[in-house]
Amino acid sequence: MIVIPIDVNGTKLSFVLDSGVSTPILFNLANQDSLELRNVSEITINGLGEGEPISALSSQGNFFKLGNIRNFSQKLYVVMDAGINFSPSLGVPIHGIIGYDLFRDFIVDINYASNTIKFYNPETGGPNLGNRYETLKVDVLNRKAYVDAHVSLKEEGDIPVKMLLDTGSSDAIWLFEDERIKLPKEYYEDYLGKGLAGDIYGKRTKVEGIKIGDFILAEAKAAFPDMLTFNTIKDLGNRNGSLGGEILKRFNIVFDYPNGEISLRKNSKFKQPFHYNVSGIDLQHAGVRYVSERIANFNGVVQKSDRSYGNVQILLEGATRLSLVPEIVVYGIRAGSPAHSAGLKEGDIILAVNGKRIHRYKIQEIMEMLNEKEGKRVKVLVERSNNSLLFSFVLKDLFK
Incomplete structure (x- = not known):
């Protein structure tokens, strides 16, 4: 997962960069001495997990500062439930998640190998891409980006899938079971993580391979989340799953939402084995x-x-x-x-x-x-x- 420092109305906070979130969300603010919130109203938001929709505050006109980037009119949501806190499981303070607003306004170059991220003005162009990069089309729908891929399953063979690009997930591949995509015979029940609406459970397995453009990852880690996890999301459309950090970290990626593209180059992590919680x-x-x-x-x-x-x-x-x-x-x-x-x-x-x-x-x-x-x-x-x-x-x- 990618953690970036952002000043919010003069207070230094840490955010997970989450391409799967549409509006910045703050939480875990109990230890902050002060944080000014502007133009506040009460709302309800949806999140992954087995719980119900979450009560939150909506705040308009906030000042965000990230490096030399400034936004003087940022909308955000604030979750006041103290039980929603990702810091204990990550081991570092996390105060919120941010995604679409940055990907919308910039060409975002994420170098997982060197732990760096660069933001480019779309009007002046992005980074110079060498021939080792492959550029793929993405669909940006409802403030989220989707890429076409192919999943290889032992029984069903090669299956075309539309996958959410989810930098906020530390997992590898999530798949939704349907008439084409069947759960492999070898699996085990597992805790998959924590969402805003509660814990997420499902079945852990692996696929024979996943193909993204011309890149192929064999014996890739995968999970089939319990669909109760998505009970607060009204329409998943034609989405078949998501690609999380354990897949994305194997590439250096340039996200170009303004032009509907991503560019991938495999890095030194590409051939690393997938990690499973073997101990339990x-x-x-x-x-x-x-x-x-x-x-x-x-x-x-x-x-x-x-x-x-x-x-x-x-x-x-x-x-x-x-x-x-x-x-x-x-x-x-x-x-x-x-x-x-x-x-x-x-x-x-x-x-x-x-x-x-x-x-x-x-x-x-x-x-x-x-x-x-x-x-x-x-x-x-x-x-x-x-x-x-x-x-x-x-x-x-x-x-x-």
Whole structure:
């Protein structure tokens, strides 16, 4: 997922760049000292998830600043429900999502390989594209962009599909089952993520391949979301699914909504294996905790961490350092998974994975430790009811 810094009426906030959202939405504002909202009225908005439509505020005429980009009359929605908060699962503060307004007004060049994004004025032209880029037509309908692709399924063969381009999804491929697109025989039930209207569940599987232009990704990760997830969306039209971040990150992409095009070039991530939650554990931040460490060869100087976690430190006599770090807990656990069978439970506080104290790592890095490869034995040290417990399990192929 792509997180960008935006000033809203003078307050610095972090937004997920989400090509699947039409109007900027703010949430998780409880820790903000102040945020001015202009021309406010009450509304109801729809979002993905199994819940009902969400009560929100609509605000007109706001000032947005992103780098040298200025918008003096930005419309936005504000969700006041404190339960809607993507920060714990991502491990960084997230205050909102923004999409169409930026893609509409600029040619957007996203370089997933170098973690950079550039905005070009359509009137003066976009970046110079070499012959390694392939340009495809996209349909921009109801403030969202769709691209034609082909999905290969073992039983049904090659199927043309229309897919939503969704930079706000960290998943790979979502498909909607119909008379042409059938769920493969090998699958498992899984938690797919969180939407504005609640948790999203479905069936996790893989497809033989997906073809986007002339690019082919074999054995691609896919999911069939429960259609209850879309109960607040009135019309999906002829959309067959979506392409999320785990597909899009494999390309450097130039989004050109003004000309109805995208240009793709595969990058160094193109051949990376697709990641599955083999262990069955979902993690999130849940407050903070102190950890104590002895400082070897202490010379009286403590280096300040430049990370966004673990950077509050207290030095005690005797070269002991107390660090205030995020508390990582088991948010969900898949029934029948290796971690579930080993005895791990929701609410367990993760202390270490394979002997590594996890407060030194980002939440995405911890997930990689837990799901390294098939046949790997994983040892997880947790705290439960003030007791330390060690669990061990072996990662298994989910499709055997």
